[in-house]
Amino acid sequence: MKVIDLTDEHQQAYFVCLEEWSDEIKEAGDHKEMWHREMKDKGLRVKLAADENGQVGGMIEYMPIEYGFAKGSDLYFVNCIWVHGHKQGRGNFQKRGMGTALLQDAEDDAKALGAKGMAAWGISLPFWMKASWFKKHGYKKVDSQRGLVLLWKPFSSDAIPPQWIRKKYTPELTPGKVTVTSFINGQCPAGNMLHERAKRAVNEFGDKVIFSTINTNDREVMHQYGEKDALYIDTKKLTPGPPPSYKKIQRLIAKRVKRL
Numbered sequence: 001m002k003v004i005d006l007t008d009e010h011q012q013a014y015f016v017c018l019e020e021w022s023d024e025i026k027e028a029g030d031h032k033e034m035w036h037r038e039m040k041d042k043g044l045r046v047k048l049a050a051d052e053n054g055q056v057g058g059m060i061e062y063m064p065i066e067y068g069f070a071k072g073s074d075l076y077f078v079n080c081i082w083v084h085g086h087k088q089g090r091g092n093f094q095k096r097g098m099g100t101a102l103l104q105d106a107e108d109d110a111k112a113l114g115a116k117g118m119a120a121w122g123i124s125l126p127f128w129m130k131a132s133w134f135k136k137h138g139y140k141k142v143d144s145q146r147g148l149v150l151l152w153k154p155f156s157s158d159a160i161p162p163q164w165i166r167k168k169y170t171p172e173l174t175p176g177k178v179t180v181t182s183f184i185n186g187q188c189p190a191g192n193m194l195h196e197r198a199k200r201a202v203n204e205f206g207d208k209v210i211f212s213t214i215n216t217n218d219r220e221v222m223h224q225y226g227e228k229d230a231l232y233i234d235t236k237k238l239t240p241g242p243p244p245s246y247k248k249i250q251r252l253i254a255k256r257v258k259r260l
């Protein structure tokens, strides 16, 4: 197994989290590709893990924290590490050491680029991206917000710990209408899927629903609201981990419309 740089050959697979087999992920549209186009000139790094036959089974994506989803400086931030674990498509590559190799390679790369440490996020509960996996690899918790744990591994004694950007958004409601607000960043296909599903769902309700999109790839906007990927149906918040189905989003909007 070896860790390789992302090349044009694997770009389309990376844009869909190595899940070309999934019809669901196609709903995410081309936001990831657009995001990648913009961020690759801002220090974004993507590495892939390939097995002995050259088959790619895992990926890691990290970038300078100054452009990332937490507050900090001189650190790199792991947006995503994913080793394909589904039976479909390329198959299950988990528990063969790919995740460990990808993280090690990313840390070595960040050090060589002069970073003072690596930051990463995880979930305190044992599903999706587990914070405990990073702890096993020497990361320490520095902050947490609503179950999202921020961890880091300093490389030098003068490294400054990162912090979460605090959630600040309070939905503004319009009397006589349902307000649907979609925060979309582009980085995460699950977030992009949530946005696209919501956009489709609101179409069913005509002028009873006000739909607005807030692009959080603008750093100032992300700091202003403290949100990256999220959907608000009036005050009800939905998050993309994993993204709620189209039917669920539509049902929640319908419930609010009924109450008008």
Ligand SMILES: CC(C)(COP(=O)(O)OP(=O)(O)OC[C@H]1O[C@@H](n2cnc3c(N)ncnc32)[C@H](O)[C@@H]1OP(=O)(O)O)[C@@H](O)C(=O)NCCC(=O)NCCS
Pocket: 058, 079, 080, 081, 082, 083, 084, 085, 093, 094, 095, 096, 097, 098, 099, 100, 101, 128, 129, 130, 133, 136
């Ligand atoms: C967390 C994750 C990256 C780990 O990747 P991985 O390739 O399975 O990790 P590794 O193989 O390096 O390590 C996993 C385990 O396999 C074990 N292992 C590693 N190599 C092994 C081998 N050759 N044989 C048997 N076991 C092995 C490790 O000891 C480790 O054990 P642990 O679970 O007790 O810690 C992967 O499980 C994943 O992608 N999970 C989902 C994460 C996610 O939701 N990402 C989206 C975020 S945007």
